[in-house]
Amino acid sequence: MLIELVKTIIFFIGMGLVGLGAVFDLIGALGLLRFPNFFVRLHAATIGAIGGAVYPLIGVALMAPSLESFGQYRWYLMGGAIVTALFIVLAAPTGSHALARATHRAKVVPVEPKVVDHLEEDKG
Amino acid sequence: MGTREKILLALIIISLALLAVILSFGALGAVPLKTIRPLGSFYLYFMANNNIMIQEIYPSITKPSDFWAASTEGVTAILWDYRGLDTLFETSVFFFAIIGSVSVFRYYSASLEEKNKKNTNNSSINTKTSDQGLSLIVKLITRINFVVIIAVSASIAFHGQLTPGGGFQGGATLAVAPLLAIAALSRYFVEDVGLKKNTMLTIRTLGLLIIGLLALAPLIMGLVGGNPYIMENQPKSWAMFIGFPSFGLGVLLGSLAFYNMAELLAVGAGFTVVFLLLTLPEEFFKKILSREVGEQ
Numbered sequence: 001m002l003i004e005l006v007k008t009i010i011f012f013i014g015m016g017l018v019g020l021g022a023v024f025d026l027i028g029a030l031g032l033l034r035f036p037n038f039f040v041r042l043h044a045a046t047i048g049a050i051g052g053a054v055y056p057l058i059g060v061a062l063m064a065p066s067l068e069s070f071g072q073y074r075w076y077l078m079g080g081a082i083v084t085a086l087f088i089v090l091a092a093p094t095g096s097h098a099l100a101r102a103t104h105r106a107k108v109v110p111v112e113p114k115v116v117d118h119l120e121e122d123k124g
Numbered sequence: 125m126g127t128r129e130k131i132l133l134a135l136i137i138i139s140l141a142l143l144a145v146i147l148s149f150g151a152l153g154a155v156p157l158k159t160i161r162p163l164g165s166f167y168l169y170f171m172a173n174n175n176i177m178i179q180e181i182y183p184s185i186t187k188p189s190d191f192w193a194a195s196t197e198g199v200t201a202i203l204w205d206y207r208g209l210d211t212l213f214e215t216s217v218f219f220f221a222i223i224g225s226v227s228v229f230r231y232y233s234a235s236l237e238e239k240n241k242k243n244t245n246n247s248s249i250n251t252k253t254s255d256q257g258l259s260l261i262v263k264l265i266t267r268i269n270f271v272v273i274i275a276v277s278a279s280i281a282f283h284g285q286l287t288p289g290g291g292f293q294g295g296a297t298l299a300v301a302p303l304l305a306i307a308a309l310s311r312y313f314v315e316d317v318g319l320k321k322n323t324m325l326t327i328r329t330l331g332l333l334i335i336g337l338l339a340l341a342p343l344i345m346g347l348v349g350g351n352p353y354i355m356e357n358q359p360k361s362w363a364m365f366i367g368f369p370s371f372g373l374g375v376l377l378g379s380l381a382f383y384n385m386a387e388l389l390a391v392g393a394g395f396t397v398v399f400l401l402l403t404l405p406e407e408f409f410k411k412i413l414s415r416e417v418g419e420q
Contacts, residue, residue, distance in 0.1 A: 049290075076287070087272060094265040098258055 011066040013074040017059030024051025042096050049092035057085035209409070211383045212339040214292070215390050219332050222394040226325065229409065230399045258308050273301040283386035283389035285380035291387020298388060299395030314400070322399055324393040325410050331390030336380055 020101050024047055031044025064070075064078035105110050111117050125133075281294025305314050 083272075083276070087269070090265050090268060090272075096263055098262045101259055 006053050007066050010062050014059040014062030016058045017062065020060065021056030023123050024048065024055065028052055037111065038103060038111055039111065040101055042100055046092055046096045049088060049096075053092075054085045057081045057088070061085070134280075168220050210292070211387060212335050215332055215335055215387060216393055218391060219328070222328070222397055224352075225398055225401060226321075229404070237276065260307050266304055270301050270305055273304070277388065277392065279411060280386045284384045291384040292391050294384065294388045296393025296395065298392030299399065302396045303399050306399060311400070319396055319400070321397055324397045324400070326394035328397070329392045331386045331388070331393065334386035335383060335390065338382055 026043050027045075028048030028051065031047060032041055035041045035044055058081070061078045061081040064074045064081065067074045067077075070077065101119075104111070111120075197411050227299035277294045277300075279294075280289040280297055284290035284294065302314050302319050305317075
């Protein structure tokens with residue numbers, strides 16, 4: 001009885017995370033349209049990657065154990081979701097970091113409007 | 125809203141409504157059958173290993189294992205009998221493509237390290253691995269992902285006989301790891317790990333050899349024992365060599381797992397060779413080519 005309750009609660013937390021992912025995707029899309037320059041738009045794109053992909057994947061991993069009709073395949077689903085989420089957590093920020101750094105060093109995009117630019121200050 | 129937009133909107137609504145009417149009357153072609161087609165049911169019966177049903181339809185089959193695809197996956201079940209030769213020729217195409225690109229870069233060693241050893245007075249090239257590549261963050265994450273990608277590609281290939289995936293897919297995934305390392309760390313890192321041109325060439329030749337031997341083994345064994353079949357991945361109990369699925373049922377599914385492993389080696393190493401050759405500096409390559417042509 002208690003196990004069933006815990007299972008249901010975990011399932012609904014998972015559903016909530018999937019829904020949260022949709023919200024983050026929307027926020028990321030809005031940011032891509034509204035933000036003023038390349039570097040801030042890159043931040044918006046990463047919101048879409050982390051918030052819009054990692055949270056739903058963790059949600060799927062939480063939902064999977066309750067999907068009894070999937071049989072043993074629900075554990076494959078859960079493992080695959082967790083591994084993919086971890087991979088995106090590592091790869092997406094690194095990718096946007098490399099992009100931003102390369103763009104800044106090559107001076108392809110002007111930092112405009114600028115509030116603070118630590119990289120430029122470090123270079124002197 | 126102007127007149128133009130109103131007309132456009134009306135046109136869109138009218139065309140959508142027309143499309144809906146046409147579709148609902150099935151005007152775009154025959155409506156799909158609600159029942160399974162005879163060919164489909166044939167494959168399904170054999171694929172699902174429903175031996176009692178097979179014997180009901182074909183009473184002449186005495187042993188249920190006579191026609192047994194022994195695969196849980198539809199595509200694999202249909203391709204099962206052709207799998208060996210299919211893999212052999214598929215890999216041969218890839219093999220010759222790589223051989224072609226290797227022959228374009230035809231010199232013994234494609235190692236940058238050895239080149240730098242030869243002219244040590246050239247101080248402009250820094251051979252220290254830690255000083256090469258992108259920023260520290262990217263390098264660290266690439267080192268972690270290098271291992272993760274190899275693990276994922278192994279899981280794609282080694283589980284390919286049970287779930288979607290397989291050797292080529294696994295090999296293509298495997299080759300992403302050295303490519304990432306070349307881009308983020310440096311070519312020196314990849315050479316330090318031991319992924320050199322000739323090592324990779326040896327590995328992929330080994331993979332192709334295993335595939336060829338596996339694919340032709342049933343034919344050779346059949347020729348020796350009598351009543352040979354070219355393709356004996358599907359069990360033929362009347363033949364001398366019954367077929368590969370007669371061993372490792374359920375987990376290995378006959379020869380499939382071995383094909384996948386060999387294909388992983390062949391494709392992964394093949395792509396790595398090409399990536400290693402393509403990342404050579406142009407001057408290095410041109411110097412050796414001109415020496416060969418004789419224009420010193």
